[in-house]
Amino acid sequence: MSNPVTIIMIEDDEGHARLIERNIRRSGVNNKILPFRNGTDAVGYLFGSDGSGTDQKGKALLILLDLNLPDMTGIDILKRVKENKHLKSTPVVVLTTTDDSQEIKRCYEFGCNVYITKPVNYESFANAIRQLGLFFSVIQVPPAAA
Amino acid sequence: MTSDTRRRRALGQILLLAAGLLVLVAISAASVLLVNKARQDNALVVHTVEVENQINAVLLELRRAESAARAYLLTRWPEFLTDHEQAVANVTPYTDKLAQLAADNPFQVENVKKMRAAIDIRLDQFKREMDFIKRDEPTSAAALVREAAAGNTNAIIRDVTDKMHAEEERLFDLRTANGDRSQILASSVTIAGSCIVIALGAIAAFQVRRSTRVRDEAATKLRDLNVTLETSVQERTADLREANDEIQRFAYIVSHDLRSPLVNIMGFTSELEELRGDIFKRIAALSHTASEAAALPENATDSAEPALEGADKQLSDDFSEALGFIKSSIAKMDRLITAILNLTREGRREFSPERINTRELIEGIAATVAHQAAEANAQIRIEPLPEITSDRLALEQIFSNLIDNALKYLRDAVPGDIAIRGRTKLGFAIFEISDNGRGIDPKDHQRIFELFRRAGTQDKPGQGIGLAHVRTLVRRLGGTMSVASELHKGSTFTITLPVNWAAKRKADA
Structure with missing residues (x-):
């Protein structure tokens, strides 16, 4: 992936976060990964203290989003990101345990770019994350503006 | 209204009626008695008057006799003589009659006796007067008249009759008063009785009105209840549905x-497994290095599986065994969770009833399992089946689960024979899926329908979900399901479904 894209990982489960990070690294992606354990912290980082998102204006970001967060649902964050004029072009990858077809449909309707279900089977899980990493290495993200 | 108050009210009405009847009887009896008494009193009053009249009559006759005798003495007209004789002749019978009338009163009897004595004297004087006149001795007659007038006979008679009059007047007053009292009593009793009857009637009318009102109120209440019953049934149904939804959620x-x-446990277990590989590879390499003392050190790391020996091998095997158990347990747990998820997803699915040719539907299922059937050396026979209105997907799941089970649990040595039969009865379609497989012990007939429970030899893969799922679906479709089976003789599953199932009946299921 063209540097310097930062991967924002919003995942409440530390174990999941560790496994995801490990497998992304194994696929050869070395970008900076910023982990957030809950929705509030992530929202605070993404939209700043005034909630406008000006802080992140022009930065190259990619968001890895879990839907089941302790303080809010990932869908709320997805909606806000896609409604914010500075962040709406940021790719959002929803990575969650939910495989409900209604939920998947809603996420795409709100503008999610990729939806991946975490398989319990670790081989499938590792495989999916590695493929995601490979995908990251070829994906084009809106570049950082001057 | 409780039964107690109702009984009390009925008793009250009976008592009221009885009281009314009693009062009427009492009034009638009292009236008859009092009227009789009044008649007696009146008869007594009349008797008194008669006695007085008789006294007067006797006196009148005496006076008549006296005056006629005097007139005859003066004039010597024979008419006066006739008159006198007539009067004298009347006196004795009249006196007898008076005695008869007054016989009931001892005081009057005494008086009549006295009076009779005086009258006898007086009559004797008359007789003597008349004798003197007949013998033509007027002076003697006149002297006798004078003597009589001066004598006290007349006074005695007057005295006695005055006494008798007084007595009769006393009796008259007494008897009149008695009669008046009887009449007043009679009318009082009648008036009082009428009042009581009117009062009882009013109470009865009031009670009738009250019971009518109570009945009207009850009728209104019943009507209201009927109206609200429907509403409350709907409310309860909604509550139940909500509770069900909540459980599903x-x-x-x-x-x-x-x-x-589970993702973590599985993930890090796999990571551990990889670590285990690395660790034991290094242990093997190190022990090789130590034992063979620098014999081709690079080859050791390159070789895929450096041989472990003795205690190291044991350690490695234990490690693998532990990891193997952890992983298989996680896999099982994952399957269970997935099964629950699928069940809840099924439970939340809305059914859409449609007309279904069940024979075609089951033939389709048989076609998809044809390969398995051939492998198991089994045949599936589908007899003519009724058409029903129901949910297609649910029916497919029901029948494919049952046919799968029949194929899965055949006896190894015996060619399988699976039959699907159907008939309709009283608006219900009855399907029977029978096989000649291994059968189910009767003590397990309930257990097999429970979630995650299985029965018999556990030589086939499965979660114990199929039949639980099938029964849930059948119930949601408004039907019932049962099993008849014997070990080693095959099983028959019977499913009863409504021929015309409407979606709204889901609430009842």
Whole structure:
């Protein structure tokens, strides 16, 4: 992936976060990964203290989003990101345990770019994350503006 | 209204009627008695008057006799003589009659005796006067008249009759008063009785009105209840549905949240497994290096599986065994959670009833399992089946689960024979899926329908979900399901479904 894209990982489960990070690294992606354990912290980082998102204006970001967060649902964050004029072009990858077809449909309707279900089977899980990493290495993200 | 108050009210009405009847009887009896008494009193009054009249009559006759005798003495007209004789002749019978009338009163009897004595004297004087006149001795007669007038006979007679009059007047007053009292009593009793009857009638009317009102109120209440019953049934149904939805949501969330830690356990177990490989590879390499003392050190790391020996090999095997158990348990747990998720998802699905040719539907299922059937050396016979209105997907799941089970649990040595039969009865379609497989012990007939429970030899893969799922679906479709089976003789599953199932009946299921 063209540097310097930062991967924002919003995942409440530390174990999941560790496994995801490990497998992304194994696929050869070395970008900076910023982990957030809950929705509030992530929202605070993404939209700043005034909630406008000006802080992140022009930065190259990619968001890895879990839907089941302790303080809010990932869908709320997805909606806000896609409604914010500075962040709406940021790719959002929803990575969650939910495989409900209604939920998947809603996420795409709100503008999610990729939806991946975490398989319990670790081989499938590792495989999916590695493929995601490979995908990251070829994906084009809106570049950082001057 | 409780039965107690109702009984009390009925008793009250009976008592009221009885009281009314009693009062009427009492009034009638009292009236008859009092009227009789009044008649007696009146008869007594009349008797008194008669006695007085008789006294007067006797006196009148005496006076008549006296005056006629005097007139005859003066004039010597024979008419006066006749008159006198007539009067004298009347006196004795009249006196007898008076005695007869006054016989009931001892005081009057005494008086009549006295009076009779005086009258006898007086009559004797008359007789003597008349004798003197007949003998033509007027002076003697006149002297006798004078003597009589001066004598006290007349005075005695007057005295006695005055006494008798007084007595009769006293009796008259007494008897009149008695009669008046009887009449007043009679009318009082009549008036009082009428009042009581009117009062009882008023109470009865009041009670009738009250019971009518109570009945009207009850009728209104009943009508209201009927109206609200429908509403409350709907409310309850809505509550039940809500509770059911809540359980479904709960199961969904729980199974979902259980999955998350499972991903970690599985993930890090796999990581551990990889670590184990690295660790034991290094141990093997190190022991090789130590024992063979620098014999081709690079080859050691390159070789895929450097041989472990003795205690190291044991350690490695234990490690693998532990990891193997952990992984298989996690896999099982994952399957269970997935099964619960699928069940809740099924439970939340809305059914859409449509006309279904069940024979075609089951033939389609048989076609998809044809390969398995051939492998198991089994045949599936489908007899003519009724058409029903129901949910297609649910029916497919029901029958494919049952046919799968029949194929899965055949006896190894015996060619399989699976038959599907159907008939209709009283608006219900009855399907029977029978096989000649291994059968189910009767003590397990309930157990097989429970979630995650299985029966018999556990030589086939499965979660113990199929039949639980099938029964849930059948119930949601408004039907029932049962099994008849004997070990080693095959099983027959019977499913009863309504021929015309409407979606709204889901609430009842």
